Amino acid sequence: MAIHEVRAMLPGVFYRKPAPSDPNYKEEGDAVSKGDVIGLIEVMKSFHEVISDADGTIRAFKVENEDAIMPGQVLAEIEG
Template sequence: MDLKEIQNLIKFVANTGVAEVKLETGDVKITIRTTLEGTTETTYVQQMPAQNVLQHAAPQQIAPAAVTPVVTPAAEDNSKYITVKSPIIGTFYRKPSPDKPMFVEVGSSIGKGDVLCVIEAMKLFNEIESEVSGKIVKVLVDDSSPVEFDQPLFLVDPS
């Protein structure tokens, strides 16, 4: 696990409001604790042959501006679209499996009940179905990305 992945993990945990996350992959163990003041404390241990290395990252203050979405003039045009939001926390996938085509693309016409994506939560793959008919205008999440409850996934033009 490289430094950039660890930094992304710290930012993700800080934005979710989770109090503590522990991650163990191979020879790397990471613990991230979030305090009420919005700071995070990260401890990671990397075990190497014949030695242990213990490193502490300094608490990081996450600036509120980094979390606040920026409103652009284009965002105002999105008011005529319906936003499809995630009903659960998990990992967002646009395909049923790596060798299959994507469920929907930008410009795809969809009907009520059509599968738009799957979200994996605790090794269960949950199909997310459309509650409206229309046309996909924008996909708001990258494939294989973590998503939060009520996070916007797609913009649909109902006309």
């Protein structure tokens, strides 16, 4: 099983859900397909979707909801 890392393209704040009152996009253990939204990055008050670039299962999120992140930082691992 290969492990694929989803990395941040932008600096900012990582969110696992579309809005504070909504459920998470994905939980650890959930199946994902290429193109699925797994989180949001807020940079300078604008929001950008984090898209899975692999098919598989989410093994782990490597950052917490609302954590500050830097470009290139690993956000999640996908087992495919």
